[in-house]
Amino acid sequence: xxxxxxxxxLLLLLSxxxxxxxxxxxxxxxxxxxxxxxxxEFQVLLExxxxxxxRHYRMSRQSFEDLHKLLKDEISVITTNFRTxxxxxxxxxxxxxxxxxxxxxxxxxxxxxxGRSTVSGIVSQVCEKIWQVLQPIYMAVPSRKEWxxxxxxxxxxxxxxxxxxxxxxxxxxxxxxxxxxxxxSYKGFNSLVCLxxxxxxxxxxxVDVGSYGVNGxxxxxxxxxxxxxxxxxxxxxxxxTLPDSxxxxxxxxxxxxxxxxxxxxxxPYPKTVCLDRIDRKEFNxxxxxxxxxxxxxxxxxxxNWKVFSKPIDCKPEIADAIVxxxxxxxxxxxxxxxxxxxxxxxxxxxTYRSEADKKNDALKPIGKTNxxxxxxxxxxxxxxxxxxxxxxxx
Numbered sequence: 001x002x003x004x005x006x007x008x009x010l011l012l013l014l015s016x017x018x019x020x021x022x023x024x025x026x027x028x029x030x031x032x033x034x035x036x037x038x039x040x041e042f043q044v045l046l047e048x049x050x051x052x053x054x055r056h057y058r059m060s061r062q063s064f065e066d067l068h069k070l071l072k073d074e075i076s077v078i079t080t081n082f083r084t085x086x087x088x089x090x091x092x093x094x095x096x097x098x099x100x101x102x103x104x105x106x107x108x109x110x111x112x113x114x115g116r117s118t119v120s121g122i123v124s125q126v127c128e129k130i131w132q133v134l135q136p137i138y139m140a141v142p143s144r145k146e147w148x149x150x151x152x153x154x155x156x157x158x159x160x161x162x163x164x165x166x167x168x169x170x171x172x173x174x175x176x177x178x179x180x181x182x183x184x185s186y187k188g189f190n191s192l193v194c195l196x197x198x199x200x201x202x203x204x205x206x207v208d209v210g211s212y213g214v215n216g217x218x219x220x221x222x223x224x225x226x227x228x229x230x231x232x233x234x235x236x237x238x239x240x241t242l243p244d245s246x247x248x249x250x251x252x253x254x255x256x257x258x259x260x261x262x263x264x265x266x267x268p269y270p271k272t273v274c275l276d277r278i279d280r281k282e283f284n285x286x287x288x289x290x291x292x293x294x295x296x297x298x299x300x301x302x303x304n305w306k307v308f309s310k311p312i313d314c315k316p317e318i319a320d321a322i323v324x325x326x327x328x329x330x331x332x333x334x335x336x337x338x339x340x341x342x343x344x345x346x347x348x349x350x351t352y353r354s355e356a357d358k359k360n361d362a363l364k365p366i367g368k369t370n371x372x373x374x375x376x377x378x379x380x381x382x383x384x385x386x387x388x389x390x391x392x393x394x
Contacts, residue, residue, distance in 0.1 A: 057096045058304045059329075063336045067329075068092055070137075074129040086114060086122070094119060095126035099326055102307035124318045127325035134328035138335065139204060144235045151237075151251060153200040158290040160254065161242045161387070165197035165205050167253040167265065168294045171364040172209065173311040174319055192316055193366065194323055197253060200290075202297040203334055204327045206230065209320045231264050242387050249383050254291050258366045261373035263380050279389035283381070286388055298363065301330050308362040 053061050068089055075092060077085040086094075090112070098108055098119070105123070109116040142150065147164045154163040171191040197206035230236060239250040253265045261267050268287055269280040302308045305326045312319045 056100065057093065058100045059096075059333055059336070063333065064092075064096075066336065067332065070133055071126070071129055074133055075126050086118070091122050091126055094122045095130075098123050099127075099305045099307045099322065099329075102305075102309055120314075123314075124321060127318070127321040130325040130328055131321060134332055135324070138328055138331040139207065141229065141233070142205065142235065144237050147235065147237050147251065150199050150205070154290060155243065157200045158293070160286050160290040162240065162249050162251050163254055163290060164237075164251045165199055165253050166291045166294045167195070167197050167255045167259065168298070169258050169366040170194045170196070170298075171366055172319055172323055173362045173364055174316060175311045175313040189311070189364075191364070192319060192323075194363070196294075196297075196327070198293045198297045200293055201334070202293055202300060203331050204297065207324055207327045209323045242383075245387055245390060247383050247387050247390075249380060249387075252380070252384075254287055256291065260371040261377045261381060263374070263377050265377075266381055266384065269381070269385075277385075278392075279385040282388040282392060283385040297330070301326060302361070302363065304330070304333070310362060312362050 050061060053064075057064055059067070071092060072088045076088040077091070094108060094112055094114070097112075098105060101108070105119045106116050109119045112119075114122075142164075150164050151162055155161045170193070171189075172194050174190040174192065192209055195206070195208040196204055199205050237251050239248050241248050250263055252263075255265050255267045257267060259265055259267055266287060268284045269277075274280045274284065307322060307326070312322060314322070
């Protein structure tokens with residue numbers, strides 16, 4: 001059927017009207033996010049004073065620049081024709097702000113004017129890169145000479161010879177994960193188990209995360225790679241004579257009642273066998289004094305990084321990366337500023353926290369274990385007790 005000129009004109013007008021009434025196409029990036037280069041929190045903080053910068057990122061501006069220099073190549077993202085990428089400095093800032101603040105990633109997304117899912121991806125990627133880059137520098141596997149130097153520092157500062165580190169286990173408390181059957185501990189909350197060793201200057205020598213809380217605490221050493229990577233390593237020093245004596249003892253780690261007594265790992269004598277034994281009381285006193293480095297190291301860690309002030313709301317593998325990254329940052333900052341090792345002068349560690357606040361901490365102590373010890377392990381502990389008794393009489 002042929003259309004008249006009037007009909008063709010009418011169809012043309014209808015077509016134009018439909019085009020004008022179509023829904024406007026969504027923007028590729030919202031106006032709020034487009035204002036990030038001018039109004040985002042990172043841009044504001046770049047021009048802030050040193051104290052405000054430190055409060056936000058838990059490090060000085062110079063330390064931030066040094067850290068960025070180490071990580072820049074690993075965390076940079078290519079800019080495309082469609083959008084400008086977030087710079088490596090801003091990606092590092094977003095990650096540090098989350099670790100320092102904890103809590104909601106949505107709040108950080110709004111402050112920095114970036115997407116909520118983008119914040120999650122940045123935290124995960126940057127934490128992994130912090131571990132990959134900083135671990136070989138600030139937490140490398142010690143050589144024999146370094147183990148021996150650590151032992152001499154423990155003797156000089158804390159009075160415990162042949163000690164190469166204080167060992168500690170923590171539950172990393174998570175919010176309800178996707179696969180709860182793997183990570184729910186018998187204590188009734190979801191967790192990963194973190195195994196750490198601290199040196200006499202509050203640095204983390206070893207961090208091993210990943211054993212699920214449901215596996216039980218008696219298996220903490222067996223589930224980790226600790227024995228294989230460190231105690232069976234050729235770099236681990238052989239037994240030597242204790243200072244000013246003829247008593248030969250292996251080099252040991254100092255643990256608490258959460259660990260089974262082993263030839264390379266000491267734990268206190270039970271109170272029931274110390275009633276009439278001064279030597280055993282002396283051993284327990286020296287061990288307890290030397291293990292204060294653990295409490296102080298975790299005090300510095302948790303006061304700097306508030307992400308541990310409540311259960312971590314992320315997947316187990318990301319929580320693993322967060323713990324490792326913060327421990328590397330802890331060592332990095334101690335190297336940057338040796339004054340942080342003086343806990344008495346560190347204001348943040350001195351702040352009072354109620355018992356109710358502590359119950360919400362993401363890092364919780366593991367329980368006691370009563371696995372029977374070997375005869376060789378008992379003999380090693382008795383040698384240390386004999387040594388401390390002799391030191392008291394000389």
